[in-house]
Amino acid sequence: MRLIKEISQMKDCRKKIKAPQTVGLVPTMGAFHEGHLSLIRKARQQCDKVVVSIFVNRIQFGKGDDYQRYPRNLSEDISLSEKEGVDVVFAPSLEEMYPQDYSTFVQVGGPLSSTLEGASRSGHFKGVATVLIKLFNIVKPDFSYFGEKDYQQVLIVKKVVDELNLDTQIIVLPTIREKDGLALSSRNSYLNKEERKAAVILYKALEKAKLWIEEGERNPFSIVSKIKDLIKKESLAKLDYVAVVNPETLEKVEDIKGEVLALLAVSIGKARLIDNLLLIAGRSYLEKKEKKFSIERSIKKCE
Amino acid sequence: MRLIKEISQMKDCRKKIKAPQTVGLVPTMGAFHEGHLSLIRKARQQCDKVVVSIFVNRIQFGKGDDYQRYPRNLSEDISLSEKEGVDVVFAPSLEEMYPQDYSTFVQVGGPLSSTLEGASRSGHFKGVATVLIKLFNIVKPDFSYFGEKDYQQVLIVKKVVDELNLDTQIIVLPTIREKDGLALSSRNSYLNKEERKAAVILYKALEKAKLWIEEGERNPFSIVSKIKDLIKKESLAKLDYVAVVNPETLEKVEDIKGEVLALLAVSIGKARLIDNLLLIAGRSYLEKKEKKFSIERSIKKCE
Numbered sequence: 001m002r003l004i005k006e007i008s009q010m011k012d013c014r015k016k017i018k019a020p021q022t023v024g025l026v027p028t029m030g031a032f033h034e035g036h037l038s039l040i041r042k043a044r045q046q047c048d049k050v051v052v053s054i055f056v057n058r059i060q061f062g063k064g065d066d067y068q069r070y071p072r073n074l075s076e077d078i079s080l081s082e083k084e085g086v087d088v089v090f091a092p093s094l095e096e097m098y099p100q101d102y103s104t105f106v107q108v109g110g111p112l113s114s115t116l117e118g119a120s121r122s123g124h125f126k127g128v129a130t131v132l133i134k135l136f137n138i139v140k141p142d143f144s145y146f147g148e149k150d151y152q153q154v155l156i157v158k159k160v161v162d163e164l165n166l167d168t169q170i171i172v173l174p175t176i177r178e179k180d181g182l183a184l185s186s187r188n189s190y191l192n193k194e195e196r197k198a199a200v201i202l203y204k205a206l207e208k209a210k211l212w213i214e215e216g217e218r219n220p221f222s223i224v225s226k227i228k229d230l231i232k233k234e235s236l237a238k239l240d241y242v243a244v245v246n247p248e249t250l251e252k253v254e255d256i257k258g259e260v261l262a263l264l265a266v267s268i269g270k271a272r273l274i275d276n277l278l279l280i281a282g283r284s285y286l287e288k289k290e291k292k293f294s295i296e297r298s299i300k301k302c303e
Numbered sequence: 304m305r306l307i308k309e310i311s312q313m314k315d316c317r318k319k320i321k322a323p324q325t326v327g328l329v330p331t332m333g334a335f336h337e338g339h340l341s342l343i344r345k346a347r348q349q350c351d352k353v354v355v356s357i358f359v360n361r362i363q364f365g366k367g368d369d370y371q372r373y374p375r376n377l378s379e380d381i382s383l384s385e386k387e388g389v390d391v392v393f394a395p396s397l398e399e400m401y402p403q404d405y406s407t408f409v410q411v412g413g414p415l416s417s418t419l420e421g422a423s424r425s426g427h428f429k430g431v432a433t434v435l436i437k438l439f440n441i442v443k444p445d446f447s448y449f450g451e452k453d454y455q456q457v458l459i460v461k462k463v464v465d466e467l468n469l470d471t472q473i474i475v476l477p478t479i480r481e482k483d484g485l486a487l488s489s490r491n492s493y494l495n496k497e498e499r500k501a502a503v504i505l506y507k508a509l510e511k512a513k514l515w516i517e518e519g520e521r522n523p524f525s526i527v528s529k530i531k532d533l534i535k536k537e538s539l540a541k542l543d544y545v546a547v548v549n550p551e552t553l554e555k556v557e558d559i560k561g562e563v564l565a566l567l568a569v570s571i572g573k574a575r576l577i578d579n580l581l582l583i584a585g586r587s588y589l590e591k592k593e594k595k596f597s598i599e600r601s602i603k604k605c606e
Contacts, residue, residue, distance in 0.1 A: 007468060011468075011470070101413065102466055103411055103412035103413040103415075103416075103462070103466070104409065104410070104411050104412075104432075104462060104463050104466035104467055105409070105410050105412065106407065106408070106409055106410075106467075107407070107408050107409075107410055108406055108407050109406035109407075109408065110404065110406040112406075113406075129407075133467055134466075134467055134468050137467055137468040137469050137470075138468045159406070159407060160407050163405055163406070163407035163437075164407055164409075164436055164437055164440055165310060165314075165437050165440040165441045166440050167314070167440075
């Protein structure tokens with residue numbers, strides 16, 4: 001396995017891989033958990049060469065966000081990558097990616113980027129879109145792997161790739177969860193024992209929403225209101241947003257028909273956590289296997 | 304020669320050209336003049352395959368700009384391309400490039416894009432950067448050809464290509480001029496006979512600035528002021544801006560040392576015309592052959 005820190009070296013390395021050999025990219029901010037590993041394993045299955053990028057992308061963090069304390073664990077990430085058969089870890093420095101006077105940004109307008117995370121974290125998706133376009137241009141992956149936990153990010157990345165006419169195919173894998181349902185996130189490491197217990201409230205709320213819909217609830221406002229009440233009862237949790245939306249446009253739905261997506265963001269201690277679940281009116285979520293953009297989207301429990 | 308109108312076809316065509324064969328792209332808005340042809344000829348000399356794109360890029364025109372009346376001459380452009388040995392003319396429709404709900408844009412911040420044309424034409428460079436990134440992603444050119452008349456555009460394109468880590472090399476060729484010095488532009492076709500005569504004032508002003516510097520003038524404010532007076536005397540001309548700047552940063556210079564760039568924008572009738580000239584304190588412009596980013600930058604008269 002090669003560890004590459006410079007863009008020019010990564011480009012040189014990429015040039016030597018010629019079609020029909022394929023390259024898979026797993027873009028990460030490091031501090032690997034089973035979610036990252038599931039992406040790496042899928043890339044390893046599907047592609048001839050696997051590149052994992054590790055870069056804590058400063059420009060997607062806002063003022064007051066957790067850029068400084070975001071967990072960093074490069075040596076451990078490198079050994080995990082090696083164990084998974086990764087070919088290249090690309091870990092550029094901040095200066096390498098954003099030299100002095102850097103000022104080119106990719107921005108997605110429209111409701112997709114201004115709602116939910118976009119409303120709560122100004123400039124976040126601009127930072128995400130910009131770093132990904134840079135990584136796509138450097139690594140030129142045939143396939144790029146993302147986790148469904150960052151659902152809105154996935155929709156935006158797909159839109160940017162499509163609209164800027166890039167060639168990489170976006171592969172989306174299901175959220176990996178702890179046994180109690182908490183979605184894996186590098187930010188879970190911020191939680192103390194008590195907060196960790198409380199954090200299950202995100203998944204519990206989503207499961208409840210699923211249950212209510214299975215029981216016949218068709219009013220999204222009622223679901224949102226009941227989730228708000230649920231979160232309020234957890235004294236360590238502070239709700240940022242909860243929404244029931246169209247899974248393709250993220251626009252709020254007026255009534256629940258077919259598939260809807262429930263998303264929420266909740267702060268617990270120093271961690272701002274997000275989660276989401278696809279809900280299907282009329283049948284249980286697990287029965288629906290064919291999904292818009294997932295290879296697999298069934299809920300997997302982390303072993 | 305192939306005429307391609309669809310992005311997917313252009314991508315398929317590009318895939319069949321394999322390294323070490325090289326591809327040159329001449330991105331144009333059509334209505335060819337000798338300036339365009341000089342770019343095409345250079346691409347033809349340097350590259351195995353030459354792609355000329357013809358697309359009047361609506362999103363780089365502001366409200367009140369000349370998008371509707373911008374000259375279009377596709378059949379003539381195609382036959383000129385054929386004559387010059389072009390391999391592919393890529394002429395996508397507006398809907399092909401910007402389908403409904405299109406909302407991804409590339410934006411360059413900083414002084415480079417907010418000054419001069421950026422100040423006069425809000426959103427112009429965002430439109431330029433966006434269409435070029437799309438064209439670069441579709442055509443994947445090894446070399447891309449631009450004219451020095453759009454000096455600020457060239458600097459911005461180079462910055463975007465560099466900062467988004469694209470691979471195309473930007474080749475800049477000198478402004479082609481009429482015998483009296485008027486820079487060739489598709490917009491010159493807007494001028495009636497009298498306006499055409501008056502339009503030479505742009506080049507005359509730049510030549511005067513060159514002369515004043517050769518005679519020892521070192522105060523840029525004095526040069527700007529004298530150019531303003533000169534343009535005022537031409538009753539058909541309305542000055543938008545004139546500036547003496549650092550040729551790399553486009554920042555206004557306080558005094559004239561080494562190389563400076565004079566740029567101006569002037570409206571004459573329905574045409575808004577721009578021009579620029581590199582000026583060198585201490586020696587004549589023509590004596591300086593090695594330039595920052597030109598292969599050749601000597602002033603050529605259109606035969």
